[in-house]
Amino acid sequence: MSQNTFTPAFDFIAAGKQVLAIERAGLAQLGQYINDDFRYACEALFRCAGKVVLMGMGKSGHIGRKVAATFASTGTPAFFVHPGEASHGDLGMVSPQDIVIALSNSGESHEVLTLIPVLKRLRIPLICMTGQLNSTMGKTAEIHLCVNVPEEACPFGLAPTTSTTAALVMGDALAVALLRARGFSAEDFALSHPGGVLGRKLLLRVSDIMHTGHDVPLIAPTASLREALLEITQKNLGMTVICDAKNIIKGIFTDGDLRRIFDMGIDLNRTIISDVMTPGGVRILPDTLAVEALNLMQAYNITSLMVAQSDFLIGVIHMHDMLRAGVI
Incomplete structure (x- = not known):
């Protein structure tokens, strides 16, 4: 076991850059393998009526898990x-x-080779991704x-590094x-990621x-300014909408308007x-994406929007609602 000490002269930066250079060189020549076999693989996967099993x-198993996750989310x-299992x-x-x-850099993984006769018997198509063209796999x-x-x-040429990077990139290409x-x-991507920020931005209306x-917060056009201030205070949205008896929007009054008068x-x-x-x-339709409402608020430098169909008031959305929903 090597000592956990190093000479002060050791250049970690140079060592790291050397890794990047070697892996870049490995990826640079990977393009030659995006060929007819790649096209055949894509066509087979596109037509697959079931699932893709990595x-x-x-x-190679770690890379397979990541490739499977990328497939599933796209x-x-x-x-x-x-x-083995x-x-x-x-x-x-x-x-x-x-x-x-099946992934294996050597193409001679015993655990995978053991399964191939069974896969053949079940007539399950097999695509192998290896670093050796003439390998058994x-x-x-x-x-x-x-x-x-x-x-x-x-x-030492032992730890899988460039080879696993190449397999990962090929999986991404597929x-x-x-x-x-x-x-x-x-939007399809968001449906696979409802808990993420992107999902919330693309799904939340x-x-x-x-x-x-x-x-x-809502008052009639004949209400006094005092009544408007009470409504703003009670509803705590920093504004009130002014509507007639049929809920038709006549205008809006905000705490910013109050400061001005x-x-x-x-x-x-x-x-x-x-x-x-x-x-x-300023108003917005109820089926609009929440992120579009946020963009509209930012464009007008306001913190709330009336939600309406034409002039008919349906609701109100505030910047704080965006924060609570995780859109921001």
Whole structure:
């Protein structure tokens, strides 16, 4: 075991950059393997009626898990099965409608080779991704994706480094090519990520988080300025909407408007709100994405919007609603 000490002269930065240079060189030549075999693999995966099953041992298994996750989140149903566990029952998770992608840099992974005769018997298509064109896996697969690299970044050529990077990139190439072929959209992506920021931005609608009913600050055009201030205070949204008896919007009055008229010597009890309100007001449709409402607020430098169909008031949405919903 090496000592946990190093000479002050050791250059960690140079060592790190050398790794990047080696791996860049490995990826630079990977393009030659985006060939007819790659196209055949994409076509087979596109037509797959079941799921894509990733397999691999050791570091190849870690890459397989990530590739499966990328497939699943971009419109290609996929999951990972450990080859060792597959030999002890988990192969029952794989159906004849599925396609198996097996990863192994050497192409001689014993655990995967053990499964190949069974996969053949079940007529489950096999795509192998290896670094050796003439390996056993490469020869027995229906489709072989070569990910050969000149050298590993490990100075001993032992730890999988450049080879696993190449396999990961090839997996990304497959997933993104399929994504584009399927016409997979950003909204489709959000449906697979409802708990993430992107999901909230692409799925959450104004109607999901707006205030409605008695929670909406609302007064009649004939109300006094004092009544408007009480409504603003009670509803705590920094504004009130002014509507007629049929809920048709006449205008809006905000705490910012209040600050502007304080120096005018206006009588709170005698002043009618329709005399000091802002006619009309900025509004948005209820089925609009919440992130679009946020953009509109920022464009007008305001903190709330009326939610309406034409001039008919439906609700109100505030900047704080965006914060609580995680849109911001």
